[in-house]
Amino acid sequence: MDAQQAIQQFLRHGQDERNLSDRTLRAYESDLSQFREHVTVANIEDVTAITSDDLENYLTVLGGGTYRDTSIRRKVAAIKVFFRFLEDSGTLEESPARRLRIKQPTEARVPNVLTVREVKALLAAPKSHIAELADQKDASPGARNRYFCAVRDNLIIELLFSTGIRIGELVALDLDDVLSEERKLKVTGRGTRGREVEIPAEAVADAMQVYLELRSERESATGALFIGRSGTRLTIYSIENIFKKYVRHAEIKRHVTPHALRHTMASMMISGGADIRAVQEMLGHASILSTQVYTKLSVPRARRSPLAEAHGVSVDPSTRLSIRRK
16 A cells, blocks of 8 residues: 555544544644655555564664754654554554564753743733823724724733643633633543642733633633633634744744743742752643753742842742742
């Protein structure tokens, strides 16, 4: 069977039978297309002719490139799932990827955290947008939509920074998950894990109430907390695009992702003396090993760091992150 034909069958199976998300399917298609180009260059056209040696050779090519370990592991995982599908469907008697392993050790990567200027500028960007739109918010339906989106975007950026919530967890929030009186969010983490996350600052709680008032005026068939102009739940891609928009407005020149806000918050908590178990609970890490990476950062102690002084971040005796706003 031709490699391209096999990949298309795999993707259709993922969509129709496994109900994979568009994002996952695009990732599989990208990684497997790259692999197909490799075997094509090696003059291998039939997937049934691919051997474990061919896969080891491809792994060597990836390891000699500029790919991060996480990218290589994702590509290897895609190959293993692909060949397991071919095995299960009867195209192959045995997957050549069964014993495929990454031999080199995983890099000890330092989380990407934002600087003082970057955090200040990023938090300020949506607020500037709100101020620009405030006078005209009732001028037309379009103006009301733009104002609503600016208020929504401000809350999204604030929550990403102040709670360390993942963007997948953020888009999954429903209106019922907002515990306004307790100033908490009910968050569904990875798998079936759930936790309650405190909204740590008065200003963030106020931003939530302003947004909820505007949200209550919108027609929507979904109970999602964050919705778009059409009333449908925002997606992860929507959040990423919103984040990119305000990164540009904040004139941050380097590549940063929404996850950098989670890293920044966690690093500040650890550097401020917070108990690592408390940070683990807040972030929703299943293993404390995931949290320990923040202990390796060379970050000034939060009570004395410029970042803490700029944003009023400190760790109180109960190890919660608090954010003082003017």
